[in-house]
Amino acid sequence: MKDLLKTEHLSRGDVELLLETAAKFAVDPTAASNTLAHKTVAIYMSKPSTRTRLASETAVAHLGGTPVFLRGDELQIGRGETIADTAKVISQFCSALLIRTYSQSEVDELGANATIPVINGLTDYDHPTQVLADWITIREKFGSDISGRKFVYFGDGNNVTTAWLMMGAILGAHVVAATPEGKWAPDNQVVETAKRIAKENGGSIEVVHDPIAAAKDASVLYTDVWMSMGDPEAERAEKELALKPFKVTENLMAQAASDGIFMHCLPAHRGEEVDASVIDGPRSVIWREAFHRRTTIQSIIYHLVRGELKG
Ligand code: CP
Numbered sequence: 183m184k185d186l187l188k189t190e191h192l193s194r195g196d197v198e199l200l201l202e203t204a205a206k207f208a209v210d211p212t213a214a215s216n217t218l219a220h221k222t223v224a225i226y227m228s229k230p231s232t233r234t235r236l237a238s239e240t241a242v243a244h245l246g247g248t249p250v251f252l253r254g255d256e257l258q259i260g261r262g263e264t265i266a267d268t269a270k271v272i273s274q275f276c277s278a279l280l281i282r283t284y285s286q287s288e289v290d291e292l293g294a295n296a297t298i299p300v301i302n303g304l305t306d307y308d309h310p311t312q313v314l315a316d317w318i319t320i321r322e323k324f325g326s327d328i329s330g331r332k333f334v335y336f337g338d339g340n341n342v343t344t345a346w347l348m349m350g351a352i353l354g355a356h357v358v359a360a361t362p363e364g365k366w367a368p369d370n371q372v373v374e375t376a377k378r379i380a381k382e383n384g385g386s387i388e389v390v391h392d393p394i395a396a397a398k399d400a401s402v403l404y405t406d407v408w409m410s411m412g413d414p415e416a417e418r419a420e421k422e423l424a425l426k427p428f429k430v431t432e433n434l435m436a437q438a439a440s441d442g443i444f445m446h447c448l449p450a451h452r453g454e455e456v457d458a459s460v461i462d463g464p465r466s467v468i469w470r471e472a473f474h475r476r477t478t479i480q481s482i483i484y485h486l487v488r489g490e491l492k493g
């Protein structure tokens with residue numbers, strides 16, 4: 183596998199390898215500091231980012247390389263240069279490219295035309311680098327035996343939901359998405375694909391609309407912002423009303439398993455999708471989760487440039 187374009191492209195073996203190496207980079211960030219010696223990695227973003235940018239730039243530095251940050255609106259792509267030509271040009275200079283943008287098809291097209299590994303750093307469809315950080319954090323807490331555990335996402339059926347469902351499916355987990363019905367439920371195609379992958383790995387995928395029942399005995403309660411980057415402002419009021427029952431409150435947290443934890447990819451809006459007392463409370467693992475954005479992106483770059491992911 184040349185690129186990491188979608189979470190669903192990873193095999194279970196790839197995920198195990200990526201998490202194992204990320205754990206090493208957590209202990210010793212410079213464990214493979216010659217990997218990118220005298221090399222560069224492009225980080226190309228058309229949407230804002232705090233964590234993914236920091237994680238990528240520091241990961242490249244720890245691998246001995248130099249990150250080159252590119253803003254979408256400063257490239258010739260904004261003046262009509264094609265995605266294919268841009269991919270070929272970046273390939274002349276850099277050893278890998280991490281891209282954050284709107285449409286998944288742009289990332290797919292970059293991957294198809296670049297001769298270097300292309301990594302999806304978030305699209306409207308998926309957020310693969312995030313969910314690897316989530317799962318290394320989950321394993322640190324619960325170990326790798328996840329039988330009998332339930333992993334629940336609450337809120338908007340968005341890019342993070344895609345990643346959450348697909349990665350849970352790959353790892354054979356019992357994964358639930360608790361979302362409103364209709365417009366803000368996860369895409370049917372995503373759910374069908376996740377179900378197929380879950381079946382192959384002994385896991386299960388459920389989409390439900392009762393947040394209290396979903397939270398019952400859950401090991402993880404996970405949420406994300408209600409308004410994602412690029413979501414139409416005109417829909418805000420309607421969307422907030424629909425999502426309100428899926429806010430992770432103290433009451434929802436009280437339904438969780440006794441060792442249940444709270445997770446959030448961040449950025450967070452306290453008082454909207456989560457109570458401040460939950461996200462800042464003793465069961466929240468958000469800072470460790472954020473820390474692992476670097477270890478996992480470092481692992482992804484390390485294995486992709488060495489051609490070690492199989493898909
Ligand atoms: N979680 C995440 O991707 O954060 P940023 O948008 O800050 O990169």
Ligand code: NVA
Binds near residue numbers: 340342406407410447
């Ligand atoms: N769903 C959010 C995730 C941010 C990391 C967004 O796309 O804005």
